[in-house]
Amino acid sequence: MVGIAEISKYWMTTEIILFNILGNFGNFNLLWLTFRRKELRTKPGYLLAINALFQSVCLLSLFINIAVILSERKISRRDCYPMVTPYTIAISMQAPMALAIAxxxxxxxxxxxxxxxLPTFLYVAGLCTPGMVYALVVTAFGWAMLNDDMLSLCNVVVGLHPIVSSFWTFSNVVMNFLVLAVYMGFFVVLKFNYNPAAYNEHRRVVRRLTVIVIVFVFSWFLALLGAQIFSMLHFSPDVLPYLQSNMVRRCDYRLCFG
Incomplete structure (x- = not known):
């Protein structure tokens, strides 16, 4: 009988290849259009482009995990983490960037x-700086906690020491709740602080924002929340990395459809 780990390996490999094609096609097109078209070089345009850049780093970094999976050999955390350091920075920027965009x-x-x-460069830099500080702190924490544990996978959630990984997951869940709170605040302000005529003028924005919130909740938000719940339920150490990796990878794929 094929075990959950074996099924997960094949499933993850297929997903990584498929969503790299889909996700990077969209991300690279967004970056190219932002570079070429002046009308897209706005405050929200730059924020989306920066987010897409980090997202592509996340997607491309998943091929490291493919190599480990297909080798069918374990890798030490000390060897794995240096390879996924750029991935750690990039994925740690995802929740802060979602909060910045909201x-x-x-x-x-x-x-x-x-x-x-407001000056565009200073404004965008101001919104992105807290996220970069957070990402660098997580990355440095990961380096400080390196050990020689042997791993079956090599990604951020597994490559980080369990203590760091728990901190990373929990802090992302907190930021995701903040993102959701900002979006809900947007709906409340738009609904109650504008007269009906003004609200109708913003109806298109409301519809678009509704789609954004739905995608956010059913991808990044639930994925990180699920990873945190799995950790709190104390699943077997042989199974937990696969469960969390499958959940966190949903975070990497959300921009394929964003």
């Missing part, structure tokens, strides 16, 4: 005149 939308709604007058 905050940008909220600021544009509440302070439209001041928003337009």
């Amino acid at each position: 905050t940008d939308l909220f600021i544009a709604l509440l302070l439209p005149i001041r928003y337009r007058n």
Whole structure:
């Protein structure tokens, strides 16, 4: 009988290849269009482009995991983590970037005149800096906790020491709740602080935002929440890495359809 680990290996390999094709096609097109078209070089445009760049780093880094899976050999955390360090930085930027994009939308709604007058570079840098600091702290924490444990997979959730991985997952869940709170705040402000005529003018924005929230909840939000729940339920050490890896990988794929 084929075990869960064996099934998971084949499933992960297929997913990684398929979604790299789909995800990077969309991400690279977004980056190229942002570079070529001046009308896309706006505050939200730059934030989306930066997010797409980090997302592509995440997707491409998954091929490291394929190599380990297909080799059918275990790898030490000390050998694995240096290879997934760029991946660690990139995926650690995903929740902060989602929060930055949501905050940008909220600021544009509440302070439209001041928003337009803010210098684009400083504004975008200001929104991205906290996330980069967080990503570098997680990465440094991962380096500080390196050991010689043998791993069956090589990705961020497994490559990080369990203590660091738990911190990373929990902090991402917290940020995801903040993102959801910002989006809900956007709906509330739009619904109750605008007259019916103004609300109708923003109906298209509301519909688009509704789709964004649904995609966010059923991909990144539930994926990280699921990974955290699996950790809290104390699954077997032989099974937990595969369960968490499958959940976290949903985070990497959400922009394929974003």
